[in-house]
Amino acid sequence: MTLICTKDQARAADACAIQDHHIPSLVLMEHAAMETCRYVPAGQKIRIVCGPGNNGADGLAMTRLLLQRHEDVSAFLTSDHLSDDEQTQLDILHSFGIHVQTENFNDWLRDAQVIVDCLFGNGLSRPIEGKYKDYIEAINASDAKVISVDLPSGLEATTGNILGTAVQADVTVALDCLKAGHLVQAGPQVCGELHCADIGIPKSLHPGAKELITKELAAAALPARSIYGHKGTFGKALMIGGSRQMHGAISFAAQACYRSGIGTLTLFVPEPITDILSIKMDCAMKLSAPSQDGFFAQKAVGQLADQIHSFDPVTIGNGMGRSAVTEAMVRTVLESECPAIVDADGLWALRHQRQLLLRQADTIVTPHVKELTYLIDLDVKEIADDPIHAAEWFASLYPNCTLILKSGITVIARGSKQYVFVRPDSGLAKGGSGDVLCGILTGMYGQAKDPLTAAISAVYVHSLCAKQKKDPAGIQPEDWIYRIPEAIGTLRRA
Numbered sequence: 001m002t003l004i005c006t007k008d009q010a011r012a013a014d015a016c017a018i019q020d021h022h023i024p025s026l027v028l029m030e031h032a033a034m035e036t037c038r039y040v041p042a043g044q045k046i047r048i049v050c051g052p053g054n055n056g057a058d059g060l061a062m063t064r065l066l067l068q069r070h071e072d073v074s075a076f077l078t079s080d081h082l083s084d085d086e087q088t089q090l091d092i093l094h095s096f097g098i099h100v101q102t103e104n105f106n107d108w109l110r111d112a113q114v115i116v117d118c119l120f121g122n123g124l125s126r127p128i129e130g131k132y133k134d135y136i137e138a139i140n141a142s143d144a145k146v147i148s149v150d151l152p153s154g155l156e157a158t159t160g161n162i163l164g165t166a167v168q169a170d171v172t173v174a175l176d177c178l179k180a181g182h183l184v185q186a187g188p189q190v191c192g193e194l195h196c197a198d199i200g201i202p203k204s205l206h207p208g209a210k211e212l213i214t215k216e217l218a219a220a221a222l223p224a225r226s227i228y229g230h231k232g233t234f235g236k237a238l239m240i241g242g243s244r245q246m247h248g249a250i251s252f253a254a255q256a257c258y259r260s261g262i263g264t265l266t267l268f269v270p271e272p273i274t275d276i277l278s279i280k281m282d283c284a285m286k287l288s289a290p291s292q293d294g295f296f297a298q299k300a301v302g303q304l305a306d307q308i309h310s311f312d313p314v315t316i317g318n319g320m321g322r323s324a325v326t327e328a329m330v331r332t333v334l335e336s337e338c339p340a341i342v343d344a345d346g347l348w349a350l351r352h353q354r355q356l357l358l359r360q361a362d363t364i365v366t367p368h369v370k371e372l373t374y375l376i377d378l379d380v381k382e383i384a385d386d387p388i389h390a391a392e393w394f395a396s397l398y399p400n401c402t403l404i405l406k407s408g409i410t411v412i413a414r415g416s417k418q419y420v421f422v423r424p425d426s427g428l429a430k431g432g433s434g435d436v437l438c439g440i441l442t443g444m445y446g447q448a449k450d451p452l453t454a455a456i457s458a459v460y461v462h463s464l465c466a467k468q469k470k471d472p473a474g475i476q477p478e479d480w481i482y483r484i485p486e487a488i489g490t491l492r493r494a
């Protein structure tokens with residue numbers, strides 16, 4: 001399990017482990033140093049840059065461990081004001097007669113093959129300037145591989161902002177937990193390859209932390225599929241959407257839903273596209289609704305209200321267009337007691353009737369950044385800059401509603417629970433991608449009957465579908481859709 005914390009949450013977990021549970025701080029530091037050394041390649045000229053706090057102390061402990069590995073390693077101490085633990089680490093080095101460099105930084109750094117950045121970690125508290133700026137510029141100018149311990153120095157742990165300047169790492173080894181700043185704003189650009197090292201702080205000491213969606217978590221969330229089940233066991237989904245202009249959206253969602261394991265699927269679509277969908281999909285049943293100009297007509301609302309109650313779940317929004325009829329249909333769905341999934345134009349239709357999201361029945365919404373502005377009072381920049389905070393805010397307003405926020409990272413939130421998925425893939429940056437996710441989600445919910453596990457497994461399977469031998473530029477929605485059964489199989493065997 002990999003947790004994601006703010007700076008303060010991570011510091012509180014450290015303090016709780018040390019003060020309340022009597023795990024000595026130096027024990028945690030030894031774990032941190034041992035774990036981080038695993039990422040340092042052997043047989044290289046290693047230079048470790050140590051700042052004035054416990055991040056620097058980690059670097060001194062690493063120096064000792066790497067010398068035990070017979071590496072060509074040397075540490076540079078940038079300050080003579082040391083934290084207590086750093087003084088202890090320095091005393092240990094001195095007791096072994098190990099010299100620590102304090103002058104001629106640029107000469108000392110020359111020809112380094114690996115630089116370990118232990119200038120600042122979770123204690124960075126102000127913009128970097130003066131000699132520290134010079135050190136960081138020299139590190140960034142070097143050709144060496146740069147490994148940052150806990151955080152690239154200069155990266156603010158919670159916000160992902162760069163305070164003044166920051167180390168550009170090739171590898172970052174986060175200690176104990178990921179910090180939100182690793183994942184948002186400038187974080188992904190300066191962290192390089194991101195790893196998280198367990199340093200022995202129990203997970204239970206991180207109240208309020210978010211959880212990273214890993215393969216293991218997604219595999220555990222995948223709905224079980226009893227061999228004794230029948231089509232009624234696996235969900236009887238209704239999908240409402242489509243228009244003459246955008247029948248592809250509901251077609252993608254429907255095909256993805258069927259390939260994700262739904263028991264039965266019925267499409268409620270405007271009359272002019274019923275035949276098109278019949279040609280594209282034998283497996284889904286069709287309810288043909290009155291139409292006007294290729295979209296649902298007002299009369300379709302009453303027809304929907306008569307049909308809706310026998311379905312579980314009901315998905316609405318894909319390609320249905322933006323109109324008063326769309327608003328009325330979304331209202332009809334959310335005023336019913338059916339579990340509901342709202343996507344695309346359905347989200348737009350909520351902007352003046354957000355109170356519908358306070359319903360008791362299971363509800364999942366799947367906005368991208370712009371669509372979330374219809375549901376909460378944050379603008380696009382605010383949401384894109386801090387999607388974790390935006391999701392937290394959403395969950396506080398609509399505690400029974402499950403959010404899948406599609407941003408640079410994907411954030412799933414419900415009540416106090418929050419999960420983050422990080423696997424950027426340009427192959428998914430295409431029209432139709434959201435419809436496929438919505439379809440997978442509908443399939444997963446039909447089987448799991450649980451919004452959180454359905455959301456976690458759907459997001460992961462969707463991303464697995466994008467991993468193909470083909471170049472991402474050439475992948476189209478059908479390619480993802482055909483991959484769904486294989487992706488689910490891979491995950492089930494994990």
Ligand SMILES: NC(=O)C1=CN([C@@H]2O[C@H](COP(=O)(O)OP(=O)(O)OC[C@H]3O[C@@H](n4cnc5c(N)ncnc54)[C@H](O)[C@@H]3O)[C@@H](O)[C@H]2O)[C@@H](O)CC1
Pocket residue numbers: 014018025026028029032051052053054055056058083119120121122123124125126127128129132149150151175199
């Ligand atoms: N027991 C613990 O608390 C553990 C801490 N660990 C390490 O300790 C780190 C946190 O240690 P600290 O809280 O000492 O924090 P840091 O080591 O990140 O740095 C804090 C020190 O830097 C100074 N400082 C902050 N911003 C500055 C700036 N812009 N310019 C100049 N000086 C600045 C502060 O005044 C303070 O002296 C973690 O990131 C992690 O690497 C790990 O060893 C695991 C255990």
Ligand SMILES: [K+]
Pocket residue numbers: 055117118119120121148149150151152153
């Ligand atoms: K660092």
